[in-house]
Amino acid sequence: MADLTLVEAVNDALHVELARDDNVLVLGEDVGRAGGVFRATAGLLERFGADRCVDTPLAEAGILGAAVGLCMAGWRPVCEMQYDAFSYPCLDQLITHVGRYRWRSGGRMEFPITIRMPYGGGVRAPELHDDSPETYYVHTPGIKVAIPSTPADAKGLLAAAIRDPDPVVIFEPKLVYRTARGEVPDGDHVVPLGRARVAREGDDVTLIAYGAMVNVCEQAADALDVSCEVIDIRSLRPLDEAAILASVAKTGRVVIVHEAPRTAGFGAELAALIAEQAIFDLQGPVLRVTGFDVPYPYWTIEDAYVPSVERVAAAVRSLF
Amino acid sequence: MADLTLVEAVNDALHVELARDDNVLVLGEDVGRAGGVFRATAGLLERFGADRCVDTPLAEAGILGAAVGLCMAGWRPVCEMQYDAFSYPCLDQLITHVGRYRWRSGGRMEFPITIRMPYGGGVRAPELHDDSPETYYVHTPGIKVAIPSTPADAKGLLAAAIRDPDPVVIFEPKLVYRTARGEVPDGDHVVPLGRARVAREGDDVTLIAYGAMVNVCEQAADALDVSCEVIDIRSLRPLDEAAILASVAKTGRVVIVHEAPRTAGFGAELAALIAEQAIFDLQGPVLRVTGFDVPYPYWTIEDAYVPSVERVAAAVRSLF
Amino acid sequence: MPGDALTDTDLLELYRRMVLLRTYDERSVVYHRQGRIGTYAIYWNHEAIQAGATFALTDEDWIFPSYRESAIGLVRGMPAETILQWWRGHPSGWWSPADWNVASICVPIATHVPHAAGLAWGKKLRDEPTVAMAFFGDGATSEGAFHEGVNFAAVMNAPAVFVCNNNQWAISTPIEAQTRAETLADKAVGYGIPGVRVDGLDVLAVYDAAREAVERARAGGGPTLIEAVHYRAAPHATADDPRAYIDLARVEEERARECVGRFEKLLRERGVLSDELVESARKDAEDLMRAGIAAAEAEAPPDPELLFAHAYVDPPGNLRSG
Amino acid sequence: MPGDALTDTDLLELYRRMVLLRTYDERSVVYHRQGRIGTYAIYWNHEAIQAGATFALTDEDWIFPSYRESAIGLVRGMPAETILQWWRGHPSGWWSPADWNVASICVPIATHVPHAAGLAWGKKLRDEPTVAMAFFGDGATSEGAFHEGVNFAAVMNAPAVFVCNNNQWAISTPIEAQTRAETLADKAVGYGIPGVRVDGLDVLAVYDAAREAVERARAGGGPTLIEAVHYRAAPHATADDPRAYIDLARVEEERARECVGRFEKLLRERGVLSDELVESARKDAEDLMRAGIAAAEAEAPPDPELLFAHAYVDPPGNLRSG
Numbered sequence A, B: 001m002a003d004l005t006l007v008e009a010v011n012d013a014l015h016v017e018l019a020r021d022d023n024v025l026v027l028g029e030d031v032g033r034a035g036g037v038f039r040a041t042a043g044l045l046e047r048f049g050a051d052r053c054v055d056t057p058l059a060e061a062g063i064l065g066a067a068v069g070l071c072m073a074g075w076r077p078v079c080e081m082q083y084d085a086f087s088y089p090c091l092d093q094l095i096t097h098v099g100r101y102r103w104r105s106g107g108r109m110e111f112p113i114t115i116r117m118p119y120g121g122g123v124r125a126p127e128l129h130d131d132s133p134e135t136y137y138v139h140t141p142g143i144k145v146a147i148p149s150t151p152a153d154a155k156g157l158l159a160a161a162i163r164d165p166d167p168v169v170i171f172e173p174k175l176v177y178r179t180a181r182g183e184v185p186d187g188d189h190v191v192p193l194g195r196a197r198v199a200r201e202g203d204d205v206t207l208i209a210y211g212a213m214v215n216v217c218e219q220a221a222d223a224l225d226v227s228c229e230v231i232d233i234r235s236l237r238p239l240d241e242a243a244i245l246a247s248v249a250k251t252g253r254v255v256i257v258h259e260a261p262r263t264a265g266f267g268a269e270l271a272a273l274i275a276e277q278a279i280f281d282l283q284g285p286v287l288r289v290t291g292f293d294v295p296y297p298y299w300t301i302e303d304a305y306v307p308s309v310e311r312v313a314a315a316v317r318s319l320f
Numbered sequence C, D: 001m002p003g004d005a006l007t008d009t010d011l012l013e014l015y016r017r018m019v020l021l022r023t024y025d026e027r028s029v030v031y032h033r034q035g036r037i038g039t040y041a042i043y044w045n046h047e048a049i050q051a052g053a054t055f056a057l058t059d060e061d062w063i064f065p066s067y068r069e070s071a072i073g074l075v076r077g078m079p080a081e082t083i084l085q086w087w088r089g090h091p092s093g094w095w096s097p098a099d100w101n102v103a104s105i106c107v108p109i110a111t112h113v114p115h116a117a118g119l120a121w122g123k124k125l126r127d128e129p130t131v132a133m134a135f136f137g138d139g140a141t142s143e144g145a146f147h148e149g150v151n152f153a154a155v156m157n158a159p160a161v162f163v164c165n166n167n168q169w170a171i172s173t174p175i176e177a178q179t180r181a182e183t184l185a186d187k188a189v190g191y192g193i194p195g196v197r198v199d200g201l202d203v204l205a206v207y208d209a210a211r212e213a214v215e216r217a218r219a220g221g222g223p224t225l226i227e228a229v230h231y232r233a234a235p236h237a238t239a240d241d242p243r244a245y246i247d248l249a250r251v252e253e254e255r256a257r258e259c260v261g262r263f264e265k266l267l268r269e270r271g272v273l274s275d276e277l278v279e280s281a282r283k284d285a286e287d288l289m290r291a292g293i294a295a296a297e298a299e300a301p302p303d304p305e306l307l308f309a310h311a312y313v314d315p316p317g318n319l320r321s322g
């Protein structure tokens, strides 16, 4: 066990996975010489060489498109997108190829691509360094999506992604890259995709979140005098429906929290799941506390955009 | 009034709007010389000249990016994307610029861009001619989205989009381009964004759909012996929440239908809205009948993918 | 002389491949009219490019076709029914690229160019001598994906050959509306790689250019862009009616200069080809197509359960919710 | 001789602009250290490119900056506080492009290139003589958006000037990992437009190249690609620590060749510049910055209600749901 920050845990996972499997390589902008703008890939170039940790041209569609070809040559590429909003140029490759190529091969070829990127707001940065793009990814068939909130999960989910035979996208909450700190198992550490984590047990209301919002929910739980269960989804696809439904069956009240814009955000999917499968368990409306359907703002007012402890707490209170 | 097909109504709207406003221009692949691969832009080049109906290079990001610049020069560009899945290269421009530039200008500049494209399945075409990408668009802040199901609405919503000061995306259900036929008002005809259409009144269950699925719902309604209300959303953003909630208040039962993949599809948003605001009106779970979270298949089995009358009817029956 | 490196046996084999491709195309148009296959992208008179360029490859090399090269697997021995089924929307038309070293037919324009770059680079990293050859049209050169892919290959010094079929039309959009460059081969300059322009109806010229490019790639010299120029002499696809935008007289001229007959004439002049061999090539191709369509039509309709079969190796539990 | 077309008054004005830009940059780094502005993209030693190229424009012409040219509005008289507020994350740092004919600072690489193409084309369609000038880096030339935008402008014969600031680094990625082309100006060939390579530290050479490009554009000759070569002599941004990847000795050399002092020396040699004028240029710039930061800091914090103010002209009714 080591005490690591979330970004250090990411780095640890990459070191372990590249050492474990010669077919894993990392590619992206500034991942090599600089070790990544957040130092997530630090030390890989030195340790594994320039063939296994590759500074690419500045071209996100090129990176992901090349990764498709790399898979055909037997590699397991791990692509870094430098920031959430700078991943958008790769969406075309994602939707038209990454999510479909195995299907197109009649299930005969595998495309074990991992895409990882820092995401989310609150970091006092210029525009387009703050987006939460998970909907674009999770709506795309053929793709899996996971989002850690703790260092141990950051390592374990990334390891699971790299070992997974399907394309997996990992969004890393950059707000807590260096503030989330915790025990991380040494060496091999895999957190299977598709299992939610009960971050806190409670009886009266279920708070469902992922990424940096898990901590916001925990703080709200601290501030409230009702008993809150906090579920850290961790894996958006595959989704641990059973864990969600079990908690809702217990509490009968739900607040879903994410940073992304509200309309057709992943919170809508969670609410729809509950409205479909747990309607008779509910004692009140399924509430969402989310970003708004407006551009992520300049940072002097970003705290009014990102769900806050107060907004979450107010939503919970409105249920009682 | 003229009796037109849906694609003829689109063409009519373009003729009317280009004649009405000299600032409107059409650009896209094959919109000029060929009049569009579905002939939606037929006659525009001849009537308005090569400056107002422009065959562009084969570059969707270039088309939408150029449209941003055209707005800065005072134009109201109408961009055609040749097919749903071929619009994906434009998503980066859409998300990073089209939806944000007015905000970025402090509300001082307008970007009255219209993007229109044929969408949806059932047309027995090779892959990537069948997608329903509305989630990618409607999840993007700053963007409005409308989807007609009738010729009159195809004309009226497109006219509204072109006249709207904000960017609007119109998805045209290509399955019914030539089979949906009906009376279309001559000349000026605007269907305001944000108003749903009650396609059929009923008391026992509300079917909510848009595009080619409205007709599927109507056929299901015919086949069922409960009284179905069919709501044609028409406008996904702005969304006519009042019309949906009023119908749910009346019927207490809901089935939502769309072709797009299920996870975080627009049906999730509709279900979430109902779970949030109409929970105590509900007499049963909110059901979705959708495409699946798999690549849109080869066409010999596409009928198993696209929601069918049978699947919709079965969902309705399960509510009683 | 073009094709100098080829023996008579090679030339005959090349001829047979052209006839095979031509026959596939002509029969497909007929099958489409008969309602036996769906919309089909006609490649009539593109055979010299497809046969000529791939003739420079070994079977270990990878081919990345666009829809315009849908039948290119034929040159590797892929059964005609596989390709016919693809156009019939039947799942047995999907193949595993690894079986033939032929990537899937790429429907979205130019998006396979980075795949070819990645494959070539990935093989090079493994010290395998494989070359990747991607085919695309003139219109494709306007897409960002073309640019990013070729640049990637150039920077990685990847053994890739980019073959641009410049038929001077992208559906109804003429080359002048696509680029202001004098030639598409000129685009190579911006990537720091060789650009070559050849007559796309001269199969030996295409072959020679491809051979040089393949040899350079294999020797560690990096990618090449080949522009094979001709003029589209058939509709874009069966669904297209070019009368609105094309000069039909010009098309007639082009049809008269078609590439299979031209090669046949040359081989007859060189004494390589006889009436008999012409006839046997034609007959073999027709037999293959007859067997292909029969096999395709004999196949059972697919099980709708296939919907859920191949999206994931390890599918999410709720995949059937819908 | 470079800059021949310029009068002494012009030369002085150009010098003042360089000093203004330099002062903005140097003060900004200090303000950042003092916590008075956020992360900041340093453009130290890029002033010759920015001042020189824009000096060839009229005020009707449009400028499309990247984050590297964040302060370029200064040459149009935009207040320093506007730009400072942008870096302070304050909404008064957002301006209307129409007020200054300066587009918003483009943060995602190369995506503004098609905007410049569209503006130039759109103005041409209206018979207005406006030219669009876009700035971007060497790394930007690898993006699809660069390719699509320049190609669009070329095909539309749009009056656009594309200025590539080749500082030979994209954060930590050197130019050799970005392209295999010998020069970035070479990329012009593929678009059928002129490509020009100039010394990016020689403000008059940049100006001359830009003037020729602007004149050609305005005369209906279409776009030009200008590559202004230098070497990044400061970190990518305040958040960047280049020691991991750059040769600091080389950076020191570059810093010694910096462009403002070089121009100052030239102007002194030509007898255009005196100690007094140097001093007054410096003082004016410093006063402007002092006033700018004071004005910025005096402004009230923004109302969070602004969240909902500008996304739509006609917002959906449920915009506040969240």
Ligand SMILES: Cc1ncc(C[n+]2csc(CCOP(=O)(O)OP(=O)(O)O)c2C)c(N)n1
Residues within 6 Å of the ligand: B029, B058, B082, B086, B089, C068, C107, C108, C109, C136, C137, C138, C139, C140, C141, C165, C167, C169, C170, C171, C236
């Ligand atoms: C990304 C994308 N945009 C648009 C289309 C629709 N489309 C199919 S073929 C075609 C023209 C292609 O022209 P070219 O690249 O010259 O190839 P050719 O068909 O002439 O062989 C277009 C626009 C597509 N398939 N993919």
Ligand SMILES: Cc1ncc(C[n+]2csc(CCOP(=O)(O)OP(=O)(O)O)c2C)c(N)n1
Residues within 6 Å of the ligand: A029, A058, A082, A086, A089, D068, D107, D108, D109, D136, D137, D138, D139, D140, D141, D165, D167, D169, D170, D171, D236
């Ligand atoms: C689409 C996109 N990808 C990645 C980034 C992150 N990023 C910011 S600056 C930069 C390097 C840009 O290099 P270059 O184009 O040479 O311009 P310079 O900064 O050297 O002026 C990168 C990768 C971005 N802003 N946008």
Ligand SMILES: [Mg+2]
Residues within 6 Å of the ligand: C137, C138, C139, C165, C166, C167, C168, C169, C170, C171
């Ligand atoms: Mg073509």
Ligand SMILES: [Mg+2]
Residues within 6 Å of the ligand: D137, D138, D139, D165, D166, D167, D168, D169, D170, D171
């Ligand atoms: Mg640079």
